[in-house]
Amino acid sequence: MIELRNVSKSFGAVPAVADFSLKIESGAFFVLAGPSGCGKSTVLRMINALIFPDKGQIEVRGQDVRTMEPEKLRRGIGYVIQSAGLFPHWTVADNILAVPRLLKWSPPECAARLDALVGLLRVDPALLNRYPRQLSGGQQQRIGVARALAADPDIVLMDEPFAALDPVSRLVLQDELRGIHARSGKTIVFVTHDMDEAVRLATGMAVMNGGLLIQAGSPASILLAPVDDFVRDFLGAESLQLRLLDLVPVRTLMKPGKKGATETIAAGASLKNALNLMLACRRSSLGVADESGARLGEIHLNDIVARRDGG
Numbered sequence: 001m002i003e004l005r006n007v008s009k010s011f012g013a014v015p016a017v018a019d020f021s022l023k024i025e026s027g028a029f030f031v032l033a034g035p036s037g038c039g040k041s042t043v044l045r046m047i048n049a050l051i052f053p054d055k056g057q058i059e060v061r062g063q064d065v066r067t068m069e070p071e072k073l074r075r076g077i078g079y080v081i082q083s084a085g086l087f088p089h090w091t092v093a094d095n096i097l098a099v100p101r102l103l104k105w106s107p108p109e110c111a112a113r114l115d116a117l118v119g120l121l122r123v124d125p126a127l128l129n130r131y132p133r134q135l136s137g138g139q140q141q142r143i144g145v146a147r148a149l150a151a152d153p154d155i156v157l158m159d160e161p162f163a164a165l166d167p168v169s170r171l172v173l174q175d176e177l178r179g180i181h182a183r184s185g186k187t188i189v190f191v192t193h194d195m196d197e198a199v200r201l202a203t204g205m206a207v208m209n210g211g212l213l214i215q216a217g218s219p220a221s222i223l224l225a226p227v228d229d230f231v232r233d234f235l236g237a238e239s240l241q242l243r244l245l246d247l248v249p250v251r252t253l254m255k256p257g258k259k260g261a262t263e264t265i266a267a268g269a270s271l272k273n274a275l276n277l278m279l280a281c282r283r284s285s286l287g288v289a290d291e292s293g294a295r296l297g298e299i300h301l302n303d304i305v306a307r308r309d310g311g
Contacts, residue, residue, distance in 0.1 A: 001026035001155070001187050002047060007056030009042055016042040018211045020056070024204070026154075027185045029178070033198040034208035035234065040191040043208075044157050047189065049073050060155070075099055078148030078156035082163050085144060086132040092143050093128040099151040117146045121176060138169035145177065158190045162197070174200060195235055199223070199246045200270075207231050220247050245271040245304070253307060254288045256297040264289045267296055271304050278304075 002024040009017045017039040024030045032040040045051050046058055049070040058065045065073060086095045096117060097110050105113070118125055121142055132140055141161060148156055162170045178201055181188055192198050198205055199219045206216040215227040223244050226232035235243065251267040264287035265274050274286055284301040 001028075001061060002189065003059045004043070004046075005057045005059075007043075007046065007053045007058060009039075009046060009051065009053050015211050017046075017053070020211070020213050022206055022213060022216060024187065024189060026187055028204045029181045029188045029190065029202055030204045030206070031190045031192060031198040031202035032206050032208060033192055033195060033234075034214075035193055038208040039211040040193075040208055041159050042211075044159050044189060044191055048077055048079055048157055075103060075151065076153055076155070078151075078153045080141075080144050080148045080156070080158040080161045082160045086140060086147070088132050091129050091131060092123075092135070095132070095143060096146045096150050098147060103151060105151075113150060113152075117149060120149070120180065121146050138165050138173070141165060141169075141173065145173070149180070153186070155187045155189070158188065160191050160193070163192070163194070170197075177201070195243065196246070199243050207234060209234075220244070223247075242272060242275075245275060245307070248307070250274050250288055250299050251296075253303045254297045254299050255303075263287065264293075264295070265299070266291070271307065274299055275301075275304055 004020055004022045007017060007020045008015070020039070020043065022043075032043060034040055042051070046053055047060065047065070049065045049068070052066065060068075060073065060077075086092075087098070090098075093114060096114060097105075100110050100113055114128075117123065118128070123142060123146060127135065127139060127143075132143070135143065141164075144161065148158075162173055165173070174197065177188075180186070190198075190201060202219050204217070205219050205222060207214045207222065209230055215222055215231050222231065223235060223240055226235060226240075232240075248271045249267065250265055250269050250271060250273070253271065254267065263277065263281050263283055265277055267288050267290055277286060278284065278301055285298050288296045288299055290296055
């Protein structure tokens with residue numbers, strides 16, 4: 001779906017990306033992670049033909065981006081940036097429908113898509129006639145995601161979209177984005193320097209530093225076998241075992257039965273979520289429920305600790 005071959009890009013004398021090769025399969029939720037200034041955003045902008053590489057080749061859907069009309073390429077790719085990038089003089093509804101209208105969708109098609117996105121991203125319909133300045137940061141970012149999805153692109157690029165949000169809004173949007181990916185099968189390329197966010201969202205991940213690709217693979221493979229001290233330290237050497245808990249759903253350690261735990265957690269939540277909830281509630285066990293809220297069983301603190309200690 002997306003492939004970069006020996007790509008290099010410099011700005012003046014400063015190399016931003018050097019001899020970078022990476023293949024992102026269709027349907028992946030692929031995270032580019034690394035410290036600020038390592039070249040993550042430059043890679044994203046080259047995929048979208050906002051800038052072109054000095055050397056190397058980039059293919060999207062099997063076609064070299066240099067051979068494509070840039071505007072046509074971009075209209076077929078959703079793009080979300082940290083500040084949402086909404087047009088300040090347009091209403092929320094007009095911002096969301098910007099690309100469908102450029103693509104000459106009919107008014108009924110636009111109206112149907114707007115309704116679908118309002119439901120998908122839980123946008124309050126009362127916001128649709130407001131302007132971006134009248135929204136909170138979290139609301140603006142939610143509208144930015146809706147706009148990126150409006151034309152139903154198969155590829156969505158996201159450049160640290162949640163970095164400026166408060167922790168609660170950030171977790172909510174992460175969960176919704178993960179659900180959208182699971183249901184839609186879209187290819188998402190997501191830039192972040194937050195390793196908790198990277199591990200929580202990614203099906204595949206690349207760690208960058210100084211414009212170089214240092215290590216790529218599944219989050220689990222990178223957490224279990226960092227290729228060098230930089231990757232180990234960037235992942236948080238003392239936090240690796242805890243981050244691995246983010247990759248394991250509660251259902252894997254659930255014990256069936258309906259006993260006495262009053263606090264509940266979803267079966268699809270991570271073991272790290274369960275551990276955090278136990279600490280917050282001062283409980284040594286939690287009830288486990290399915291999506292409808294029906295009780296399935298329990299999970300116990302001792303089992304999570306044994307899993308962490310035993311890898």
